[in-house]
Amino acid sequence: MKFSLDKTFSDRETYELIAKAIAFMRQNHCQQPDLETIAQQVNLSKYHFQRLFTQWAGISPKRFSQYLTVEYAKAQIAKTKNILELTLDAGLSSPGRLHDLFVNLEAMSPGEFKTKGKGLQIRYGIHDTPFGICLIAKTTRGICNLHFYDSVDETVAENCLLGEWTNAELIYDSQATKETIDRIFQPTEVEGSALILHVKGTNFQIQVWRALLKIPLGSIATYRGLATLINRPNAARAVGNAIGKNPVGYLIPCHRVIRESGEMGGYRWGTERKSALLAWEASQNKSLK
Template identity: 35%
Template sequence: MGDSDQGASGFETSSSFYDQSTRLLGMTPTEYQQGGNGMEIQFAVKPSSLGWVLVAATTQGICAIHLGDTVEELATQLQHQFPQAQLRQWDPSVENWLDQVIAWIETPQRGLNLPLDIQGTAFQQRVWQALQDIPLGRTTSYAAISTQIGNPKAVRAVARACAANQFAVAVPCHRVVGSDGALRGYRWGSDRKRALLEREATPTAKGNASQFS
């Protein structure tokens, strides 16, 4: 982790962050860095109007929400994220959370409140919390986020933290755009980013069948 990352976090080192935030972690930092070694992760996959959606969870909460064009693509993403974990399908509680995510995708105004088992560096955690503070129907810039977290020079680091986000829609990195308003990158595709922002901006938005179906 670079100096700019540490300066924005408010903690001297990432280890001090974890020491003070263990209540948030289903996996220890070491287990996460080792690809979920020895952990069991339940997951479920279903289609939505923006393509397939995968939700995966540890015993502490959701550890990943991914969007994709095929089930195989999503399974590969999860395997790459947790290569050492035991992956099991169709736990009832995970399927319930998946249904909530899909319902939110179709009608964002209903709100979304899920137990998230978030892993990352202290800097990433700070950025992801700032993303969750962006109101529905609003956007902000990478530069604004870097200023908000106390490190206005860390614009590129903020962009990298957004790209590392593993929680589609729950940690709404789709609400971050360029200073000129351009959509810029989105790990789940610019078309999905545009669709999500359009739905959030419409008071009675509801998803319809699309090119992702």
Template identity: 45%
Template sequence: MNEMTEPGYHYAVMRRAIERIDAAGGAALSLDDLAAEMNMSPAHFQRLFSRWVGVSPKRYQQYLTLGHARALMRERFTTLEAADAVGLSGSGRLHDLFVRWEAMSPGEFARRGAGLTIAYGFFPSPFGEALAMGTDKGLCGLAFTDETGREAALADMTARWPEARVVEAPERLAPLVEAAFAQKGEARLHLIGGPFQIKVWEALLGVPSGQVTTYSEIARAVGHPTAVRAVGTAVGRNPISWLIPCHRALRKSGGLGGYHWGLPVKRAMLAWEAARADARA
């Protein structure tokens, strides 16, 4: 089997490894023990892990310590500028992935998805099973099911656009999902939300990978500096997790804050991005 052409296998190994490292709660795990739990030789596991993350399993464990979020706030805090973060430029870059988005008009949002056909499917990902949803314009939803289960995640997402026609058609979404998690190529997004929500999501797209910001910084970036609570709500309602990086929004204190699909997923995403950023430096 060629792991580089078998994303299901590749992601399943990474998900299990991340879960195991996260469950250790900061305790060091040896390469031999981790590899044995993945049913691999130490050399093969280290090679596969390092290819995906960019650093060794030992180095990666340091990014999942309880103090990692506070370290990010000290060392990689981003001050968002409204002109840059909410410029309606329609493009952004996440590593080697080019993200192009189109926002729904307020009138379309008011119709609650009426006239839209939304395809959905379940896919393996490095952060657990993902539920992907999309229109003919691009991905409009990306959720993670490990904490909630498939049925609850699908009900949560479809309730956001109650008048839309929802059909199971994973083949329509597979190329976009593969690009999203392989971090190469282009991912098209269709932002379906209210005007304020879309401004917040666009601001999130302005936070570079490997860096973090705060809810108050996002509020300033969208021109509503006192609306921190409303910003937090909009961040929590982000329908396209990972690609619209709500996981990069932290509390001023350096606390992780919440995450709609589970804090273990948020920790893994932040650790993955920080490790990749350091590997590229």
């Protein structure tokens, strides 16, 4: 049974439908399924699906599908390599942050790292986003965690945070985190202050996470390329491990790193979400349109 044309969807429901459609588009790209075939996978009429998808992505499903191909990914890898090389040569930080978002990463001290959050008060909340359910957590100095889930409740969220912040005081306070979520996922055209990330990690992990911030919106790098960026060209595997430990999804854009073959590779929060993020960012990047 198809959903009614009058049916409206929450952010969570919209993402679930979009993710299912994207998975089908990726898996069947060679057959180039038409709009009606894709819409059938999510039990929508082709008109309702076209409208919903365009509202979410800003472009049609047909146009969006070009950003899901291996060929497109390989082309973007080459472009990104040139951008990052120019950045290194000029000694500048890369442009192209998401809309008006600027992110500064502040690492915790070795002492703070060892105490696993002792003396820290961490407020956290659970929110719907265009890419599914999100858990976000903040210290008084900045965002320390941002994780995506297919479903999550307060207990699951607290257990997740306790695994990383054993000795911190955890406070569920979605009102305190909503303003930050709105800044991240509903950015305005007015330039604001930078978003501060307050993260704990080894020196190498911090180095990798800082390098990720240099990859511009709509660009795609490889694990080897990122290793080269931090002057560790033979450490691609270690770079991959550090990426897998990224505590702040989306803002530290580990989703922009894929395999040299053009395949997605792994992602802490699911390959389909990674595909959705990459293709959505490509659709938002005016220079790619």
